[in-house]
Amino acid sequence: MAELTVDERRWAVPLGSNLLDVLNDAGCAVPYSCRAGSCHACLVRCLDGLPVDAKPEALNTDKRDEGWRLACQCTVAGDLRVAVFDPQRDGLPARVSALDWFGDVLRLRLLPERPLRYQAGQHQVLWCGDVARPYSLASLPGEEPFLEFHLDCRRSGAFCDRARQLQVGDELRLGELRGGALHYDPDWQERPLWLLAAGTGLAPLWGILREALRQGHRGEIKVLHVAHTAEGHYLAQSLQALDGVTVELLLAAQLDEALAGLKLMSRQTMALVCGAPASVERFARRLFIAGVPRNQVFADVFTEHV
Numbered sequence: 001m002a003e004l005t006v007d008e009r010r011w012a013v014p015l016g017s018n019l020l021d022v023l024n025d026a027g028c029a030v031p032y033s034c035r036a037g038s039c040h041a042c043l044v045r046c047l048d049g050l051p052v053d054a055k056p057e058a059l060n061t062d063k064r065d066e067g068w069r070l071a072c073q074c075t076v077a078g079d080l081r082v083a084v085f086d087p088q089r090d091g092l093p094a095r096v097s098a099l100d101w102f103g104d105v106l107r108l109r110l111l112p113e114r115p116l117r118y119q120a121g122q123h124q125v126l127w128c129g130d131v132a133r134p135y136s137l138a139s140l141p142g143e144e145p146f147l148e149f150h151l152d153c154r155r156s157g158a159f160c161d162r163a164r165q166l167q168v169g170d171e172l173r174l175g176e177l178r179g180g181a182l183h184y185d186p187d188w189q190e191r192p193l194w195l196l197a198a199g200t201g202l203a204p205l206w207g208i209l210r211e212a213l214r215q216g217h218r219g220e221i222k223v224l225h226v227a228h229t230a231e232g233h234y235l236a237q238s239l240q241a242l243d244g245v246t247v248e249l250l251l252a253a254q255l256d257e258a259l260a261g262l263k264l265m266s267r268q269t270m271a272l273v274c275g276a277p278a279s280v281e282r283f284a285r286r287l288f289i290a291g292v293p294r295n296q297v298f299a300d301v302f303t304e305h306v
Helices: 019-023 062-067 158-163 199-214 236-240 253-260 276-288
Strands: 002-006 009-013 043-048 068-070 080-084 092-102 105-112 122-129 131-136 147-152 170-180 191-198 219-226 245-251 270-275 297-301
Touching: 009 297, 019 080, 062 068, 105 158, 105 170, 122 147, 122 158, 131 147, 131 158, 131 199, 147 158, 147 199, 147 276, 191 199, 191 276, 199 219, 199 270, 199 276, 219 236, 219 253, 236 245, 253 276, 270 276, 276 297
Parallel strands: 002 080, 191 219, 191 270, 219 245, 270 297
Antiparallel strands: 002 009, 043 068, 043 080, 092 105, 092 170, 105 147, 122 131, 122 170
16 A cells, blocks of 8 residues: 555555546546546646656656656556646636637637747647646747637537636636647648648647748648538638638548548648547548658547547
8 A cells, every 4th residue: 555645635545556546536636538648637746756657758858857747647656745736826827818609619719827838739738617628729829819729519528518608708727738749840841731630620730731821831732621511611711711722621421532532742742630530540541542651641639538
């Protein structure tokens, strides 16, 4: 057995226990979405002692040096004293500046208490009360004062249910900002750039697309967006208004036929894909068949809620 301490509470837990489980079993209410080390909602800070970490690469070195760990990836190996992430203490306040509905997609814009330095393609953990969920940033860093997120609210979920009740002026808290697999590299300026998104997988690609244009991308740019309904093409007008960008809007039933027709004009093509696991797998498979080298395909898979 080992002793686990949180604030003034101390209790015994079996060695080898999952840290997230023993904290929640004791009523510490540590949130989580994936239990896979992806959502980063279950951050805790180790003040004394360290657990066994199955996924140390999930956090950057600075954060690990400060004692932060993802509770879902840790097992108890000895006595531990931990502090649970407190959004009121550890999070950055941000006010809702705009709420726009496009069918079941909510475009949420937040004004943080102080400017946030980030790059297109990164993720931000949002806290609404005691509920946390990571979302991709869709805003253009350095040009837009707000942080923009696109929330798929088709299905009920702890965070989406709270988001439906938000009003302009409400306060949320920002948790961890982290890098994802998607980014724009200035070295790609002469290369064709393909952006393939399913649903709100368009969010990070919207930011990356505008970053590419801001940096003067000179190669072909193609955007393919698949949605369940025509209303799901929530950025259709904004995309089609961009000069030099080819936009293809597809319904889910048309996806296989459209992917089969992808023609690669250059082996130098860079492809960025984002969406739910099944959609990303279909995109990646077809890109490989079309001839895009695997190391030129960057994929971001949405975290599935557990």
